[in-house]
Amino acid sequence: xxxxxxxxxxxxxxxxxxxxxxxxxxxxxxxxxxxxxxxxxxxxxxxxxxxxxxxxxxxxxxxxxxxxxxxxxxxxxxxxxxxxxxxxxxxxxxxxxxxxxxxxxxxxxxxxxxxxxxxxxxxxxxxxxxxxxxxxxxxxxxxxxxxxxxxxxxxxxxxxxxxxxxxxxxxxxxxxxxxxxxxxxxxxxxxxxxxxxxxxxxxxxxxxxxxxxxxxxxxxxxxxxxxxxxxxxxxxxxxxxxxxxxxxxxxxxxxxxxxxxxxxxxxxxxxxxxxxxxxxxxxxxxxxxxxxxxxxxxxxxxxxxxxxxxxxxxxxxxxxxxxxxxxxxxxxx
Amino acid sequence: xxxxxxxxxxxxxxxxxxxxxxxxxxxxxxxxxxxxxxxxxxxxxxxxxxxxxxxxxxxxxxxxxxxxxxxxxxxxxxxxxxxxxxxxxxxxxxxxxxxxxxxxxxxxxxxxxxxxxxxxxxxxxxxxxxxxxxxxxxxxxxxxxxxxxxxxxxxxxxxxxxxxxxxxxxxxxxxxxxxxxxxxxxxxxxxxxxxxxxxxxxxxxxxxxxxxxxxxxxxxxxxxxxxxxxxxxxxxxxxxxxxxxxxxxxxxxxxxxxxxxxxxxxxxxxxxxxxxxxxxxxxx
Numbered sequence: 001x002x003x004x005x006x007x008x009x010x011x012x013x014x015x016x017x018x019x020x021x022x023x024x025x026x027x028x029x030x031x032x033x034x035x036x037x038x039x040x041x042x043x044x045x046x047x048x049x050x051x052x053x054x055x056x057x058x059x060x061x062x063x064x065x066x067x068x069x070x071x072x073x074x075x076x077x078x079x080x081x082x083x084x085x086x087x088x089x090x091x092x093x094x095x096x097x098x099x100x101x102x103x104x105x106x107x108x109x110x111x112x113x114x115x116x117x118x119x120x121x122x123x124x125x126x127x128x129x130x131x132x133x134x135x136x137x138x139x140x141x142x143x144x145x146x147x148x149x150x151x152x153x154x155x156x157x158x159x160x161x162x163x164x165x166x167x168x169x170x171x172x173x174x175x176x177x178x179x180x181x182x183x184x185x186x187x188x189x190x191x192x193x194x195x196x197x198x199x200x201x202x203x204x205x206x207x208x209x210x211x212x213x214x215x216x217x218x219x220x221x222x223x224x225x226x227x228x229x230x231x232x233x234x235x236x237x238x239x240x241x242x243x244x245x246x247x248x249x250x251x252x253x254x255x256x257x258x259x260x261x262x263x264x265x266x267x268x269x270x271x272x273x274x275x276x277x278x279x280x281x282x283x284x285x286x287x288x289x290x291x292x293x294x295x296x297x298x299x300x301x302x303x304x305x306x307x308x309x310x311x312x313x314x315x316x317x318x319x320x321x322x323x324x325x326x327x328x329x330x331x332x333x
Numbered sequence: 334x335x336x337x338x339x340x341x342x343x344x345x346x347x348x349x350x351x352x353x354x355x356x357x358x359x360x361x362x363x364x365x366x367x368x369x370x371x372x373x374x375x376x377x378x379x380x381x382x383x384x385x386x387x388x389x390x391x392x393x394x395x396x397x398x399x400x401x402x403x404x405x406x407x408x409x410x411x412x413x414x415x416x417x418x419x420x421x422x423x424x425x426x427x428x429x430x431x432x433x434x435x436x437x438x439x440x441x442x443x444x445x446x447x448x449x450x451x452x453x454x455x456x457x458x459x460x461x462x463x464x465x466x467x468x469x470x471x472x473x474x475x476x477x478x479x480x481x482x483x484x485x486x487x488x489x490x491x492x493x494x495x496x497x498x499x500x501x502x503x504x505x506x507x508x509x510x511x512x513x514x515x516x517x518x519x520x521x522x523x524x525x526x527x528x529x530x531x532x533x534x535x536x537x538x539x540x541x542x543x544x545x546x547x548x549x550x551x552x553x554x555x556x557x558x559x560x561x562x563x564x565x566x567x568x569x570x571x572x573x574x575x576x577x578x579x580x581x582x583x584x585x586x587x588x589x590x591x592x593x594x595x596x597x598x599x600x601x602x603x604x605x606x607x608x609x610x611x612x613x614x615x616x617x
Contacts, residue, residue: 297431
């Protein structure tokens with residue numbers, strides 16, 4: 001989209017970014033055919049990393065664009081999972097439909113939650129959201145209908161054949177990945193997205209330009225909660241077993257932070273690159289257990305202190321590549 | 334009655350957890366998400382010194398200068414670089430530290446809960462009446478919490494060091510124009526906060542068992558106490574800790590699964606009704 005004016009042009013996409021975009025589309029089409037020739041372990045792995053990625057993507061939207069650093073997004077991850085499971089087990093809703101419903105419920109619940117969470121700012125907000133997710137964890141652990149502290153199993157998928165279940169879960173995960181990238185991309189390219197970037201860069205200035213800062217932040221918080229709920233519901237459809245400790249684990253936020261920091265915060269490509277790096281590290285080093293986690297922590301610290309822009313930020317600065325052009329660049333004639 | 338006393342005594346311990354966090358919040362607006370893990374690190378270093386043959390009390394005393402050095406170095410060489418208007422870098426770095434500390438302790442000491450052996454002191458009690466007996470150790474902890482709070486408040490209002498803390502907290506640029514080195518002042522504040530963290534950790538290890546994964550829970554308790562008490566006031570922090578201790582104790586009394594949960598709910602309740610906390614800004 002170029003806006004023409006006698007003395008300048010506003011540039012967004014370049015030819016390179018269009019080519020990369022076309023390549024990404026082909027990659028998605030290719031990935032969609034995986035169930036016909038791939039192994040079921042690949043599909044399971046993809047579903048898992050897709051959940052991590054969607055969750056990280058939403059964390060990036062909040063922290064990198066909305067300026068809200070949260071350590072409590074697992075509240076919505078777990079809620080999405082539990083809502084999906086309850087709808088499937090108790091009300092006979094098809095679990096794949098329930099995934100979307102779970103995400104919607106998580107998004108809706110985030111609105112009253114924000115009323116409490118938004119009383120805190122900056123670092124206090126981060127830990128406050130963590131408290132809220134702990135409240136969710138302890139509350140669910142007291143509900144015996146979903147197995148209390150020890151959790152329960154998704155029984156609603158019992159009648160479905162394993163191969164069908166795995167393929168459908170895989171396609172669903174792929175669709176969710178594409179949908180969440182598109183959602184964030186289109187959101188950031190819209191007028192609201194521009195307002196969001198303005199708030200991130202200078203909240204006071206943005207407010208003085210007539211941007212409703214509070215409403216924008218709430219919108220971002222709700223979208224991010226929806227996405228986290230989607231990731232959670234999807235994860236537990238793939239996993240079939242849920243427990244409060246797994247669903248509301250702070251590790252979800254820890255891994256999201258790691259992925260975003262590695263890939264580059266405040267860029268759509270960031271979590272994508274981060275998720276790939278995380279997947280590779282998980283595959284090759286997770287057998288080292290605690291040392292692996294120590295390594296992840298150290299990398300996050302070193303990256304934040306010395307290499308703030310992340311891997312994709314480096315690529316972008318060095319070669320000017322963008323896969324998802326959301327910035328508007330001014331070219332003077 | 335017993336629940337109230339137990340709650341106040343528990344509040345004393347939480348007060349010690351929270352004062353270090355309050356100090357770092359107050360001086361440099363730094364949210365240390367690894368606070369709880371450093372408390373546990375304090376417990377384990379005291380434990381290690383005891384295992385090396387020191388008496389428990391000497392080990393506690395020896396932990397404090399170690400904590401000071403660690404806090405000073407950490408702030409001077411790592412955390413100072415993350416301060417700024419954007420809260421993200423300091424949050425990510427301290428969160429990374431939390432993961433590193435937690436997993437290092439797990440690697441070194443395994444996940445088994447441990448306790449610092451004080452030769453029976455931790456179980457001694459004073460009986461006020463046949464039904465009511467209070468442990469000596471919790472009373473000592475409460476007394477320490479009161480003393481530390483008073484000392485911090487006095488230091489902030491009446492000493493040169495406290496004045497520099499307040500100066501860099503109010504306006505870093507002006508303070509630097511007046512010849513203060515803000516980075517050094519920050520390092521001193523963190524060093525002091527870490528001494529409190531070390532003290533709290535040792536006492537936690539004596540009072541109960543500790544395991545490497547306990548850190549995050551302690552961070553949340555400390556944080557709740559600080560926010561409920563109100564920013565910028567040490568007595569407020571202690572009051573917040575008392576309220577948290579009382580609520581948890583009442584919750585535990587009703588149902589063992591409700592203690593921690595009730596404490597969190599009380600925090601959210603206070604946040605909704607009085608977002609500025611109970612006693613904000615009494616530091617002046």
